Amino acid sequence: MENLQPSARTTFSNLPPEKQEKIVDAAVREFARHGYKKASINTIVRDAGIAKGSLYQYFHNKEELFVFIFERFTLLVKKTVAEQGRSNAVRAREGESSGVGQEDDFFSQVGRVLLAGIEFIDRHPEYFQIYLRVLFEQDVPMREKLLAQVRLFSREYFGPLCEAGQKSGAIRRDVPLAVVIFILDATLDRFLQGYAQGALDRDLDLVQRNRAELLARIRMILQVLREGLADGGTGQKA
C-alpha cells in the first residue's frame, strides 16, 4: 500500500548477515565465472542454500541482483582508493618503500595508482573478474552506466592527472593529452588484467613472496613509459 515502486517484497538488507553473505558469495562467484548472461540463477540459489523463490523476494530479477553485486564492487573500489594513501604511508613508516617512489612527481603517482589496483585484485579477485567481464561482454544490462561508476584508469581518471602533469612540465607537451592517456591506460589496464588472471589461481602466499619482483617490473614499465623504448635515452646502460 505504502510502496508504489515495483520493489522486492522482502528487503535483502533485513536478512541475517550470514545469510546475506552466503547469497552474495554465491552470486559473486557465479558472475565472476560466467559473466552476466551465462550466469545461472539456479546455480546461485543452490550454492547459497536458499530456494529460488526466496531470491526473487529479495531481487525482482537477475538484472537487479547483478546491479546490486556490481554496486558492491564500486564501493570496494572506492574504499581501496581511499585507503591507498594511508597504506602507502604505513609501509613507508615501517621502512619498506612503496616501491615506486613516495614523491608527488607524475610517474610516482601513476605507479601508486597501479599498486592500488594490485592491492584490490589481491583482496577481491572475483570482483575484479566481474568488472572485466562487464568490460568485454556486450549485452550486460546497465553496462555503460555501471562502467561509468568506475572507469579504473580511463579518461575520467587519468584526464586530470595527465593535464596536471603537462602543466607542471612532467609530461611532454607536443603530444595530445588523448594520446598520453591512451598509452597509460592501455599499459596499466593490460598489466592488471594479466595480474588478475594469475591472482585467481595462485595462492596469496606466492603473490606476496613475489612482491619484490612485481615492484621491479612496475618500476621498469614506468621507466620505459618515461624515457621511451629507443636506445640513447637517459638510462642507456644498466
Place this chain on the structure above:
Amino acid sequence: MENLQPSARTTFSNLPPEKQEKIVDAAVREFARHGYKKASINTIVRDAGIAKGSLYQYFHNKEELFVFIFERFTLLVKKTVAEQGRSNAVRAREGESSGVGQEDDFFSQVGRVLLAGIEFIDRHPEYFQIYLRVLFEQDVPMREKLLAQVRLFSREYFGPLCEAGQKSGAIRRDVPLAVVIFILDATLDRFLQGYAQGALDRDLDLVQRNRAELLARIRMILQVLREGLADGGTGQKA
C-alpha cells in the same frame, strides 16, 4: 564402412559455393555477435536458410563448426600479413607514403604491423570480433590451441622483432625483452581493439576519409613509444 573416424556424413566443401558462403556468413555473424557459447545454432541455420539437420551433416557439433570458422580467420590473417609488404610497396609507388616510414628501422616495422592490423579489421571486422571474443571468453572449446595459431602481437610475433631491435641497437638494452614486448603488445592490442569497436558501426567510407587522422595518431603513438612520455626528450617542442 571406409571412414572409421567420427566425421560428418557430407563434406561441407562439396556443397555449392554460394551455399557454403551463406552458411559461413551466418555463422560468422552469429559468433561475432555472441561469442561461442551464447551463439545459437538455431539462429545460424535460420539465417543461412538451411535445416538444422543439414548443418549437422556438415559438422558434428557446434564446436566443430566454430573451429572451422576460426580456422578461416587464421587463414585470412596469414593472407593479410603476407600481402602487407606488397600493399605497402604499391602505396609507395602511387606516391602515398605508408604513413609510418618505409625504412627498415624498428619502429617503422612496428608501425607497419599496426597498419596491417587495421587493414585486416577494415576487410574482416566480424572475424576480428570473433578473435576478440575468444580472447576474453573463458570457456571456448579449443581456446588455447586456437589462440596459439594466431597470437597477433604477443611473444611469438614480437619476440624475434624486438630481439633484433635490441641487437641492432634500436632498442635500449637495459630493460628485459619481456617488458619491451609487454608494452608494445598492450599498446598495439588496445589500439586495434578500439579501432575494431568503431569499424563495426562506421561505414567504410568514413573510415577511409579519416585515414590521415589515423596515420597521424599512429605516428604519435610510435613517437611516444620511442622517446617516452617525459618532457625533455628529443622531440620536446612541436
Place this chain on the structure above:
DNA sequence: CCATAATGTGACCAGGTGGTCATATTAGTG
C-alpha cells in the same frame, strides 16, 4: 493458544538450447 501476517519453498511454466532421426526429397544410374 489462536489468528494473522510475513516469509520460505520448490513444483511448475514458457521459451530456448544443442543435438537426433525417421521421413521426404533429390540425384545418379542402368
Place this chain on the structure above:
DNA sequence: CACTAATATGACCACCTGGTCACATTATGG
C-alpha cells in the same frame, strides 16, 4: 522409367534458462 543411394528436412528430445505462485512454514502479538 524405376531402383537405389545420397542428401535435406523439421518435428522431436532431454535439458536448461529466468521467472511465478499456490502452498507450507514461521513469527508476531493479542
